[in-house]
Amino acid sequence: MGAFKTELKESKILKIVFDLPGEKVNKFSTPVMEELEKLLKELMERNDIRGAYLISGKKDIFIAGADIDEINAIKNKDEAYLKAKRGIEIFSMIEKLPFPLVAAIDGACLGGGAEIALFCHFRVASDNKATRIGFPEVNLGILPAWGGTQKLPRLIGLSQALDMILTGRTLDGKRALKIGLVDALFPHQVFDEFVENFIEDMLRKGIKSSKPKKKGWILKIIEDTPLNFIVFSKARKQVLERTYGNYPAPLAIIESMRYGYKKKIEKGFDFDARKLGELIETDVSKNLINIFYLTEAIKKEKGVKGEPKIKDIKRAGVIGAGVMGSGIAYAFSSVDIPVRMRDVNTTALTNGMKSIASVYNDSVKKKRMKESEAYQKISLVSPSLDFSGFSTADIVVEAVFEDMDVKKSLISELNNILKEDCILASNTSSLSITEMQKSYKFPENFVGLHFFNPVPRMPLVEVVRGEKTSDDTVATVFALSKKLGKTPIVVKDERGFLVNRILMPYLNEAVLLLEEGCPIEVIDSSMKKFGMPMGPIRLLDEVGIDVASKVALILYNAFGERMKPSSKMEKMIESKLLGKKTGKGFYIFNGRERVNEEIYRILEIEKKPFSAEEVIKRMTIVMINEASRCVEEGIVESPSTVDIGMIFGTGFPPFRGGVLRYADSLGAQNILKELENLRNKYGMRFTPSPLLEKMAREGKKFY
CATH class of the missing domain: 1.10.1040.50 (N-(1-d-carboxylethyl)-l-norvaline Dehydrogenase; domain 2)
Incomplete structure (x- = not known):
């Protein structure tokens, strides 16, 4: 069974569904690209199609990009050059279709997925929270060599394109619409219907493809005249300040974009392909790809061997409202887990709540969430001077003073408060989990859960296994850490743990x-x-x-x-x-x-x-x-x-x-x-x- 399925509607609008068999995500491999080429050749000959749209058959995923295994398997720069040129050759066929093709983006649209969208005549996105559009190639030590480096600045402008590609930052549908990356934003629930109406509207108006967003005269002078050397020079300076020249990909991206921006786009495509060949042979790219594999492996791991029973965490408690405690409470609330935060004095609780609110307010300012969403998340954190509400918690994390006697005294007190199957975790950075769990009447449910400061930004969590900690407990907090958006590693209970x-x-x-x-x-x-x-x-x-x-x-x-x-x-x-x-x-x-x-x-x-x-x-x-x-x-x-x-x-x-x-x-x-x-x-x-x-x-x- 192939990756692409087509359905011609009565309106003569063709729905093309990309649904890669046996995979959780859609990605471009050599067989998939060959199938796409065959499909596009067939569509070239059709005269019964008025318009078409490319949509995903996967939940929350449009296209995740190129197959990383194939990128990693490239042996030399010549092979990389040929693969890049081949991709451009196939994607370019889209522009020659006798009807408009719309990229209907409902979910993650990354790398090669974003690049094929740039070749489509129109791009529309859904308001699905999972919809994110971006070019993360720089994080693998390479550049978008299937057209991204050349087509994106021509669509959204030089400065915006540099920012997106150099940082690997992704945009939601609303932001993508604002900068002109997509032409329309539609409701997720009725996305297909709106996409088809959009195509009908474009056909009725005789609009064959979207146009770049108009620039103000100042931006036009800065970006579209020889003065654009200022933009490139500034970008290069910022990259060097941030990376000290240790990462070749950002500098290659700037060089490629500058070369292609003042020449015919085909020459830019060729330049990109050659740069890809140079970058893919570097140790930097190999190391970054290895890190990608390691993080992907963690996503599939459980933290233990076998088939542990992973508990569903519905309510949480945090003891201590300081920097770490409030940060951990924020982490729970960020994934909609109600959390009770306890401290011994009102001032500490007030400061803790202010700290949590400031993180959410920052997200609102950066337009990552609406004010109403931030308010709803903050309301999930309940400050308390006592342990009321802790008896229903599925997990409690202590983040009190780093002293063994203080922690053991607290644990003894919690023996009469927490329910039997509640997991009690310590955020200690160096004290013995095995020693602490001696004070807990359910030692199998006691574990170390070491977050790093500042919790909202630091991705790592050390899951520390004590002598009597059960597999189920380790697996539960390992899964919980991933739900919180963290990268967990399991470490032995020795002083200082690992980091x-x-x-x-x-x-x-x-x-x-x-x-x-x-x-x-x-x-x-x-x-x-x-x-x-x-x-x-x-x-x-x-x-x-x-x-x-x-x-x-x-x-x-x-x-x-x-x-x-x-x-x-x-x-x-x-x-x-x-x-x-x-x-x-x-x-x-x-x-x-x-x-x-x-x-x-x-x-x-x-x-x-x-x-x-x-x-x-x-x-x-x-x-x-x-x-x-x-x-x-x-x-x-x-x-x-x-x-x-x-x-x-x-x-x-x-x-x-x-x-x-x-x-x-x-x-x-x-x-x-x-x-x-x-x-x-x-x-x-x-x-x-x-x-x-x-x-x-x-x-x-x-x-």
Whole structure:
């Protein structure tokens, strides 16, 4: 059975349904493209069709794009060039049809799906919440080579097109209509009927295809004259500021768009095809595609083996209305789960509700949701000074002070409040789940659920399995995390779990470099150039010097000398320089953010010259070493889980593929040699893990 089915209506309007057999989504593979070509050739010869529309047979999906497996299987730039040219050749047939073809977009329309829509004579979208139109190719380290880079700026304008393609951002139907990407927006419930009426209307008016949205004279001068070099220069500058040139795809997109915008579109298509060939051979693209596969695999996982019983979470409770607690309450409300948020004082609850409201208000300002929707979501959060309402909760997450005695006391109190099958989860970042669950009378229902700050933005959740945590509990919170829009990983119950255990040696090394005289600017700028989203010293200020110090001490007590924290952290706490929350830390946050130059005097540090190369080497090698220990000790099941954890939990540069894929690019023998040199110079914190020593001897890799 083929992917395309046709139905000619009495009105002589042809309905073309794309419904790829055996797949949850529609995607373009070589066989599908060949079938499309055959269909278009047949339609060229028809004289009984007045108009047609392409619609999806899948729920909430129009077309997800090209088949990633085929992209990943491309062997060289010549093959990539030919595949891109072939796609353009087939899509271009649409423009030569003897009748108008409408792309009827009801659901996700991404990549190649958005590109085929650009070749259609008209585009209409539904108001379905699942309708999102975008070009995410940049996230795979490539560019839209089936016409997107050339046709989109001609339709919606240069600036809008650059923004969409460079960010991979998707638009809902309303926004797509506003910028001229689609010609009409219709109700989801009666979409087919409205599409057919639209075609009749266009035929009646004699309009053969949609026209680009008219530009104001200022925009016309800026975009459609030689002055457009300003637009391209600004885009390039912004890309370099954001990526430090580590990602070649955004720069290639700008180059392609600039080349094609001033020439015939066919030349632009050819330029895109050649650029695709160059990009697809890069390690960056290969690493980004690997990350795509890893995240897709998590979507299919359950967190445990076998067939666990996954509980439906209908009501939730959160204890603690601080930054983490309010963030977790927001996460529940965002997916329409009513949540009771409890704290011990009114001020904390008021601030927590304000924090939740501010996230929703921001979404309203950015037109991601209506004001009425935001109000409805906020109303799902019920603040409380007591535990009323908690007896009906299916899950309760505690986010109180990071102290074992405080948490165990709270858990004991909850024994007489929560129902028997309620899951109790701790948001602890480093304390033992096994120890905590001893205080819960249903230990099989106790689990770690470690969110990262800020909860609304950070995608990772660590699901921490205690000694007595059941498979059903792990599977339930794993599924719940995905429902909340997070990427969950299951980790063993050891101090620091995975992310903090690898992150803390990295942050500590930054302070030790500072202690030796390396300027703060050099440390932070070096790691940002490496690809980290924020410098480690600046990150310490964001986390809070006191919080970071507490976690560092927990890890020091657990793992000994190799985790010994710098004494300078205590001096920062004594000086009440706690970071952003107090307005001063390593940086000053009052007014313009800047380095706190007083730090060098307070910590008795004399600045010395350090190279970026030395900083990057020391900072990354401690992460690699600790990550290898986590694999060796079975903290996670595989190296890929380490990489997902560090990318989504700390922002480790995706283009490098993750900590351990980056380690493979360096080679175990080279890493071992560097660690031994650094150990001789700086001490035992650089002692190589037994696994790295073994890998170096045997010439093995993590992947």
